Amino acid sequence: MNWHTQKIQEITQQLKTNPEKGLPENEALSRLKQYGLNQLEQKAGKSLLRMFAEQLNNALIYVLFAAVIVTVMLQEYIDAVIIFVVIAVNAVLGVYQEKKAGKALESLQQLTFPKSTVKRDGKITEIDASELVPGDLVMLQAGQLITADLRLTESKSLQVEESALTGESVPVDKDASEMVNGSEMPIGDRINMAFMNTTVTHGRGEGVVVATGMQTEIGKIANLIGDHLQNKTPLELKMAQLGRLLSWAAGGICVFIILLSLLQGRDLAEMFLTAVSLAVASIPEGLVAIVAVVLSMGVSRMSKNNAIVKKLPAVETLGSVNMICTDKTGTLTQNKMTVTQVVTSEGAVEIIRGQENKAIETVQLLAKGMVLASDATLDGDQSTGDPTEIALLMLADDLMLDRKQLRKEFQRVSELPFDSIRKMMSVLVKNKEQYFVFTKGALGSLLKISTHFLSEEQPVPMTDEHRDFIKSQADGLSDQALRTLALGYKVSNSEIPAEEMEKDLIFIGLTGMLDPPREEARPSIEKARKAGITTIMITGDHKNTAFAIGAELGIASDRKEVLSGTELDKIPEDKWQEILEKYRIFARVSPEHKVKIVNALKKGGNIVSMTGDGVNDAPSLQAADIGIAMGITGTDVAKGAADIILTDDNFSTIVKAVEQGRNIYSNIKKAVIFLLTCNLGEVVAMIGCLLLGWPAPLLATQLLWINLVTDSLPAIALGMDPDDPEVMKEKPRATNEGFFSHGAAGQIISGGLLIGALTGFAYWFGFYEYGFQPWNDEVPETALQNARTLAFMVLICAQLFYSLAVRSQTRSVFQVGLFTNRRLAGAIVLGVLLQIAVIYIPVMREAFRLKIPDGNGWFMIILLGTVPLIASEILKIIKRLRLRNPSWS
Structure with a gap:
């Protein structure tokens, strides 16, 4: 439809809209059902099948599939089933995390959807831009995003920046009265139109909606609209880089174990499975997904806090x-502006909000001028526009002025909108045969263009004494934390050109507005x-x-x-x-x-x-x-x-956002430290025992199970740790600070070595309990199963309990609270229950080649499993003592 070639009257008749009152509310609702929401169609998200396939698109997963085939060929059917189930469960968890992050980001996009000011049933109101319909009458002012295609019906110094549509960054002057001929006229030359996703940079205007959603010009080329929220953040990219580095390390470990097995004459088929499984277990493949989930859920929580x-x-x-x-x-x-004082040549007049204030003619003239030089609306408790202008409308009410009658008597002819350079705005209004200019703005700006001063209702030439009086009055208001706004005017029997409007004004006075902290x-x-x-x-x-x-x-x-x-x-x-x-x-x-x-x-x-x-x-x-x-x-x-x-x-929301941002980063760091510490522990235990010539302490299926239990729920739970009240006692983090600063690298290495050593000790004890040593040539299968059971249980218990220690670098688990993170408590309990199920359910025990521990075995599991947590608590006590007594350092 070539709306730009038609007259305004033709368009309003065609769209059946009243150019003065807009659409009736019931008609707008009817059209919303007919045309649908004013939104661009979102790009179709990835299907569950595609997300699942992407989770399996990994070199190590391919190797695991090869391992399944090898185990089937070796007739180790139970191992094949376990490996396949682990692959499937890992993929399902990955899809769940990606889906959760995606939903959180979608909700954020909805929160940032703009508003539009429309006239319906003759009343100006603000609605969600998605509710705009063809025929709506939309009000435009500087700074607004245009949210539908409009045929302009009014324009006052209106300029629109249309780079989102045309690529041209220079604002375009718009003229509602201009007729544009030619149906093939380029969009950039349609100066009587305003288009969706462009921005008003200057002036104001009105327009009738002619197209919404995908029917708009931007909708026709909607593929140009990007979704920046789907891009990876620097943090996610950093984690992906770390993941790639660990993948290379895992590949090296895999090759090392196979070469070591060749040198030691071990069973290559079994060691191949073990090497691949350890490589998989040593990579925190869920790291990037966890970062995405924590970031998206964190910002969703921030949105609830404004x-x-x-x-x-x-x-x-x-x-x-x-x-x-x-x-x-x-x-x-508070942005609840209230005029409390008015200053004219007669001095300061106090205004009491909510009461009838009788005022002299000069004060009333000032209030009238402020109303006429305003684009705000106020009807009872409903208002639109700048709070400062709304306060000026309240002033008129307090002075018992009839604002509606005033606007009828003085019809606006033209205006000069406010800008930050002039720090003023002016209107030209007509009353009968006379023209009035009212200019409001900063005191300094008004004084520069005022040649007269309204003294006792009579204009007199502005003198230095007048200027000193005005400035001293303004200083007095400022000392009371009152914001000042000045007003000047002039009168003419003929229409005043725009270039002459802000010259040779008569200074009336100024208002003092209170905006309490x-x-x-x-x-x-x-x-x-x-x-x-x-x-x-x-x-x-x-x-x-x-x-x-x-x-x-x-x-x-x-x-x-x-x-x-x-x-x-x-x-x-x-x-x-x-x-x-x-x-x-x-x-x-x-x-x-x-x-x-x-x-x-x-x-x-x-x-x-x-x-x-x-x-x-x-x-x-x-x-x-x-x-x-x-x-x-x-x-x-x-x-x-x-x-x-x-x-x-609200300023306090900024501080809260900083606090929440720090907590989000801190939680991600906790998850990273936990995952790397646990994975290092597994590598240390395996390679340490193999280098000593011992049998492999853990089988391939056991390694994959440990990876499943510890690399998913506990890490996510740490990423969702409740906010730390101590985080705002720390200094801001340096921009170049990595995850391994402030002792994190030492914590990962020491924690990993300790967990690996404890696992190795438990493995040795399993042999010792049966009267054997790991290096013996002939060890009964029961002794080997017992040793692997203890290593298996100690490793996973040490990791689960260690997650509690990671929650704070200095405070003990009791100071932080054992159950303040219910997700983590649940993940630990679930992990322990799963371990018990694996041992006590015969089918699972046989599948994982385990043995029910005796009393000594359970004692060692509990004792060794809690050592990393206890050791961490002791180190925290030392840290706290050093903080209290710096000389100890």
Whole structure:
């Protein structure tokens, strides 16, 4: 359909929509059933069969299948069945983990779906963009993501960035009144249209929805839309690299055992199976899957705590953040703006919220101008728009002004939208035969273009005394932590051109708005400080206002820690790096300043997170190591540039996200340490005994069983360990820090050697108990079975119990809590029960060639199985003593 060639009236008639009131709600619901949700079709996910096949697509699995064939040829049918079952169970667990991670990521994608502001039944409301239908009347403003194809019905300085569709990054000027001829006109030239997945960069407008979902232009080329959430994170890639390294090591072990068997004259068929099984057991093949599950489940948990992670690598970076650059309004404060004072030539007038405030004509004129220069709506408890503008509408209500009547009397003719450079917005309205310009914005900007001052309801030339009076009043408001907003106007009997609107204004006065600090902000800032994280406030507010809030929250204690944008410009940029870290508050800064501040802090070796909500915040969000957008007040542009979105716009949520990010990384590290320690223990036990010339302490089927029991549920349970309250007492993690830092490598090696040695000792004791030694030439089968049973049980018990020790580097299992991780407790109990079942169920005992231990045997199993845990507890006691008494080190 060539919507761009048709007139607005033709389109509204065709779509049966009212251009003033929009669609009726019941008609919108009917059309939603007819057209379906406004969503692009998702790429079909992998089938269960394909996922299962991918789990089997592994060189070592192929070798295991070959082992099945060999055992069948040797008529070892039970061994063949066991190996095949282990392969199948491992594949099923892998599919389950992949499916679980995929579902978690899908839920995250749904959380980041945008909203749209529409007019239905004559009321402006916000709905999920997925509920848009053809015929809906959509309101557009700077920063919004356009969520359907629109034929524009109104445009005011409207510019749209259409690179997602056309590849052209320069914003396009849009004109709703322009008629575009030619059905084959390129999309980029259809200036009376706005398209799905493009962004409003300037101005405002309205449009009627002409296409949704796959019928949109972007829907027609939906294959261009990527899914970044399916990409591997650096952490997952690092784990995959580690897995490949271990695979080579396992291959080397396999070759070594076979060569050793040849030299020692062992049964090659049996040792081939053993070597392959050990190679499989020594590789934590579930490592990457566990990392994916822990990451995805972790970020799902973060989303429930109001932090939506859009880009998974942010979780890894969170643990390294040592500077949080945050906005003030709505993040550190409640974003419940209330006008408490109005200043005009007559001085300050107190406004009491919720009461009828009688005011002089000048104050009423200021309130009227603020209403007319606003795009916000307020109807009872329902509101749309910026909280500052909503507060100004409340001011008009408090002054008993009829806002609806006011808008009828003064019809908007044109406007100059707000931008961060001018720090103002202006409207031209008409009342009967007169034209009025109302300009609201930052005090400094208004004073520059005001030539007159409204004194006792009469304009008089602006003098230095007037300017000093206004500035002193503004300073007084700022000292009370009130945010100021000024208003000027002018009148003409003829229409005023856009280029003349913001010239020669009459200054009316300014408002002082209170936005109280969030109660939870101060303790969160203190918590961040103890965690080695510095909080920096970056705001557009006046220095006095910023310092008043910053001092109350504990960000700064001295005015010397506050720097304004003007003062910043006087510092040479090559000096920023060494100077900026001394300041805690940056006031009256522009978006360009924010980018430069972030870059300077990063050059100083800091890992910086940055919050933002506006269109112009996108560059600083992208420049930061972690960009954090506001979910409530944030524009779609800011959300698109960010790594994390706060659904409650709350600073404390940032600190919680850092804490959760640290815990997620810590849990992954626990799982890695546990898996590598256990696998090293198996390798040490096997190779140690073989080098001594002893029979293999474990058979192929036993090794595969151990791998199945310890490499799955306990490792996943460690990855889901409850949050550690001590994690925020640690300093931020260095970005180049690996999994084997801070003694982790020593822990893996010492733990693996100990578990391997204990397994070897248990194996020796099994022979000794029957009066034999492992190196004897003729050992009865019962003695060999007894020895292998003890080695089998000690190895798996030592690994299961050792998982408790991995939960903390310094705190004992009793301090952490034996049952605080119920998943892990369940995995240990299940593992032990499975071991008992293997021994006491005759069929399984015979299949695994085991023997029921006697009393001495059970004593050794319990004693040796708990030694790694006990040894770890002793080391932790020593660590805690050293921490309390550094001189002991």
